[in-house]
Amino acid sequence: MHYTGIIWRPPYEAYxxxxxxxxxxxxxxxxxxxxxxxxxxxxxMSPLAEVEEDLQEISSCYPNAERVFFTGANPFVLSFDKLKxxxxxxxxxxxxxxxxxxxARITDIIPKTTEQLYELRNLGYNGITIGVESGDDESLAFxxxxxxxxxxxxxxxxxxxxxxDYNFFYLAGIYGSGRGETGAKNTAAVFxxxxxxxxxxxMLTVYPTSELYQxxxxxxxxxxxxxxxxxxxxxxxxxxxxDTYFATMGASNYVNVEGRLPKDxxxxxxxxxxxxxxxxxxxxxxxxxxxxxx
Numbered sequence: 357m358h359y360t361g362i363i364w365r366p367p368y369e370a371y372x373x374x375x376x377x378x379x380x381x382x383x384x385x386x387x388x389x390x391x392x393x394x395x396x397x398x399x400x401m402s403p404l405a406e407v408e409e410d411l412q413e414i415s416s417c418y419p420n421a422e423r424v425f426f427t428g429a430n431p432f433v434l435s436f437d438k439l440k441x442x443x444x445x446x447x448x449x450x451x452x453x454x455x456x457x458x459x460a461r462i463t464d465i466i467p468k469t470t471e472q473l474y475e476l477r478n479l480g481y482n483g484i485t486i487g488v489e490s491g492d493d494e495s496l497a498f499x500x501x502x503x504x505x506x507x508x509x510x511x512x513x514x515x516x517x518x519x520x521d522y523n524f525f526y527l528a529g530i531y532g533s534g535r536g537e538t539g540a541k542n543t544a545a546v547f548x549x550x551x552x553x554x555x556x557x558x559m560l561t562v563y564p565t566s567e568l569y570q571x572x573x574x575x576x577x578x579x580x581x582x583x584x585x586x587x588x589x590x591x592x593x594x595x596x597x598x599d600t601y602f603a604t605m606g607a608s609n610y611v612n613v614e615g616r617l618p619k620d621x622x623x624x625x626x627x628x629x630x631x632x633x634x635x636x637x638x639x640x641x642x643x644x645x646x647x648x649x650x
Contacts, residue, residue: 357376357410357413357414358376358402358406358409358410359376359427360376360379360380360395360396361379361392361394361395362391362394363376363427364391364427364429364459365425365427366485366523366525366556366605367556367605367606368523368554368556368605369423369425369457369485371421371422371423372421372423372424372425372457373414373415373418373421373423373424373425373450373453374414374425374427375407375410375411375414375424375425375426375427375446376402376406376407376410376426376427376428377401377402377407377426377427377428377431377434377442377458378399378400378401378402378426378427378428378429378430378431378433378434379395379397379399379400379402379427379428380392380395380397380398380399380400380428380429381398381399381429381430382398382399382429382430382433382461382464383429383430383461383463383501383502384398384399385500385502386489386499386500386501387498387499387500387566387567387568387571388499388527388530388560388562388566388567388568389566390563390565390566391429391650392429393565399429401434401438404441404445407442407445408445408448408449411424411445411446411448411449411450412449415449415450421450421453422452422453422454422455423453423454423455423456423457423483424446424450424453424455424456424457425456425457425458426442426456426457426458427458428458428459429459430458430459430460430461430464431458431459431460432458432459432460432461432464432465432481432484433460433461433463433464436468436472436475436476439476439479439481440475440476440479442456443456443476443479443480443481444479446480447480453480454480455480455481455482455483456479456480456481456482457481457482457483457484457485458481458484458485459484459485459486459487460484460485460486460522461486461487461502461503462486462488462503462507462508462511462512463502463503463507465511465514465515466507466511470514470517470518473514473515473518473520474518476520477518477519477520481520482520482521483521483522483523483553484520484521484522484523485522485523485524485525485556486512486522486523486524486525487524487525488501488508488524488525488526489501489525489526489527489530490526490527490530490531490539490542490543491505491508491542491543491544491545491546491547492505492530492531492538492539492542492543493505493542494531494535494539495530495531495532495535495539498532498577499530499568505542505546508546508550509546509549509550512550512551512552513549513550516550516551521553522552522553523552523553523554523555523556524547524552524554524555524556525556525558526543526555526556526557526558526592527557527558527559527560528557528558528559528560528585528588528589528592529559529560529579529580529584529585529588530560531580531588532577532578532579532580533578533579533580533581533584534578534580535580536580536584536585536587536588536591537587537588537591539588540588540589540591540592540595541591541595543592544591544592544595544596545595547596547598547600548595548596548597548598550598551598551599551600552598552600553600553601554600554601554602554603555596555600555601555602555603556603556604556605556606557589557602557603557604557605557609557613558604558605558606558608558609558650559582559585559604559608559609559610559644560579560580560585560608561608561644561647561650562579581637581641582610582635582637582640582641582643582644583632583635583637583640586611586628586631586632586635587632589604589613589628590625590628590629590632593613593617593621593624593625593628594621594625596617596618596621597617597618598617598618599616599617599618600616600617601614601615601616601617602614602615602616602617602624603615606650607647607649607650608647608650610640610643610644611628611631613627613628
């Protein structure tokens with residue numbers, strides 16, 4: 357198998373066949389991100405010969421996979437024609453595979469026509485994971501995400517219209533000290549207009565090699581406390597009224613909160629209240645500082 361650097365995948369893709377089709381990130385400007393520092397280039401598409409070789413190998417080792425997940429920071433950036441070729445290769449080696457997933461940026465969706473998105477859905481692309489991080493324009497702009505809330509709403513509405521499921525990554529702590537609850541309310545207002553199947557929460561961890569660390573050192577931004585992040589999380593859950601599965605997953609989270617919204621909202625809020633009233637900021641901060649890698 358051809359893999360470059362650490363392979364990142366959403367927790368819910370644990371049983372998918374993981375095939376590298378791109379490596380690195382086309383954007384590579386988010387101030388908080390250090391995920392692709394070990395990739396020796398910014399971005400590249402894997403040669404089709406490598407992809408086919410890997411599909412042949414993994415299908416022989418894992419023949420009963422029902423889903424293929426294309427690895428890389430944002431494979432959905434590839435053109436419609438290239439994504440179509442990749443889907444055909446999947447069908448060649450996995451004729452019974454039901455869906456194909458990958459990471460995507462909002463800006464990867466914009467250039468594709470609605471007709472192309474519909475055809476990609478018919479080719480198997482479904483359940484793509486979008487790192488929106490937030491639905492708050494101030495934080496999106498400061499962190500240099502490269503898109504705004506109007507674009508999130510417009511592009512995800514198009515996905516809703518053609519029946520392509522999608523999931524959101526949310527980043528608790530992205531708003532900065534004193535803005536957590538305001539940012540969470542703004543985000544909920546955006547998310548409530550859309551239909552993400554899953555919302556996965558990560559908690560911001562600032563590493564010294566990030567641009568955000570330099571902003572903090574320069575006094576341009578202050579990090580939320582760990583307890584502020586928990587209040588932010590509680591505000592977000594309280595403000596969401598859509599049918600979605602919400603969960604904190606991954607090492608960045610020191611608290612496990614998960615459930616189906618809105619059905620489990622009261623239970624999740626009650627649990628967060630219990631945690632907030634019992635934890636110690638120093639202990640939580642020690643966890644964050646000892647988190648060597650996500």
